[in-house]
Amino acid sequence: MNRWAIALKNAPLLLRGIHEYNVASRFGPLPAREWLFPVTYRCDARCVMCNIWQSPKSAELSLEQWSDILNDQLFAGIESVSLTGxxxxxxxxxxxxxxxLVAKLPALRRLTLTTNALRTERVIEHCQHILDLSSARGIHFFVGVSLDGIGQLHDEMRNIAGAFDNVVSTLDQLRELQRYGLRLGVNCTLTSRNLHDAPTLREWCAERGLAVNFIIASFAESFYDNVDAQDDLAFSPPQRELLLGFLHELVAQRTVTDLAAYFYTDVARMIKHGAARSTPCVFQKDGILLDSRGDLHYCMYSRKLGNVSQDGGQDIYCAPGNLAHREEIIAKRCPTCTITCFLELALAKDAFKYVRFLLGGRR
Known part of the structure; x- marks a missing residue:
């Protein structure tokens, strides 16, 4: 199913989103619609831009606990879940x-799985199961495979020998599942170490019919725990110019349905002029980050708001003190944020910005 067909099918949801983002949100907190779900903090990669793999082991809530938790009103309106780690x-x-999740979330329409694709057999087994499950319920299932360079460069970015070969093997098998409705793409995190290879990666993916989501590396104490790597991975002045050129190239080749072009234009403005982010974000309105331990956050820059295994999720989400914290994040952290989670949904719901972008031409 192409982008236009998906957009038409979801038109009622998007129209409601436009109303909620531009009208209803002025009168109180919106129901949670998008859920970023780190289902585990365990990781078998050793990425240079992320220290999650160094996180202390922590207990993950059991299926029985989640079965009870998902009865909370917080989850009644969840439409999109991104399974990550x-x-x-x-x-x-x-x-x-x-x-x-499929059984307990009555409004669920979209599932996303982000994977490093290192263990091909395991990834394919899980994806096949989730695809069968989601297809039977009319739920869109998207898999985003992390790939930060071609060949040895990806191995170096992930600090895993043979990582690139494993990813290629996994991608080849995932592409076979596309005939059964799987949506597939590649996520590339850009840092000073791999920016030079971005055009090559883009061409490599295009030859295989794979769209690439380019992400500017983010640094946070509470989620990635990678602030100590910022100096090493940040772009030098010459690299900033290289990045600007690459972003403009991506925008120049955009199509009308390529919502990412808006974001790339916005990031270029942020880098070149120090402008504040204008790209909408679901976490400002109706997104949550709820992890495997039951810790609830508004986003990855949010403090822990509470734990849903101890208190009601809706009560935590709507607590006045927590909502004030979200406004503080919006004022202080959002202007410089380059995170792209649920990007297309946010732009679709706040479509007026995107329409103005299209009418205004390339910037």
């Missing part, structure tokens, strides 16, 4: 957890 496929009960 760590490496989500390391969670042995991921298929069963996904079954629980």
């Amino acid at each position: 760590g490496e989500p496929t390391l969670r042995g009960d991921l298929p069963q957890l996904t079954e629980l």
Whole structure:
């Protein structure tokens, strides 16, 4: 199903989103619609731009606990769940957890799985199960494979020998599942170490019919725990110019349905002029980050708001003190944020910005 067909099918949801983002949100907190779900903090990669793999081991809530938690009003309106980590496929009960989500979330329309694709057999097994489950319920299932360079460069970015070959093997098998409705793409995190290879990666993916989502590396104490790597991975002045050129190239080749072009234009403005981010974000309005331990955050820059295994999720989400914290994040952190989670949904719901972008031409 192409982008236009998906947009038409979801038109009622998008129209409601436009109303909620531009009108209803002025009168109180919106129901949670998008859920970023780190299902585990375990990871079998050693990425240079992320220290999640160094996180202390922590207890993950059981399926039985999640079954009770998902009865909370917080989850009644959840339409999109992004399964991430760590490496989500390391969670042995991921298929069963996904079954629980599908059964307990009445509004669920979209599932996303982000994977480093290092363990081909395991990834394919999990994806096949989730695809069968989602297809039976009319749920869109998207898999985003992390790939930060071609050949040895990717191995170096992930600090895993043979990582690139494993990713290629996994991608080849995932592409076979596309005929059964799987949506597939590549995520590339750009840093000073791999920026030079971005055009080559883009061409490599295009030859295989794979869209690439280019992400500017983010640094946070509370999620990635990678602030100490910022100096090493940040772009030098010459690299900033190289990055600007690459972003403008991406925008120049955009199509009308390429919502990412808006974001790339926005990032270029942020880098070149120090402008504040204008790209909408679901976490400002109706997104949550709820992890495997039950810790609830508004986003990855949010403090812990509470734990849903101890208190009601809706009560935590709507607590006045927590909502004030979200406004503080919006004022202080959002202007410089380059995170792209649920980007297309945010732009679709706040479509007026995107329409103005199209009418205004390339910037």
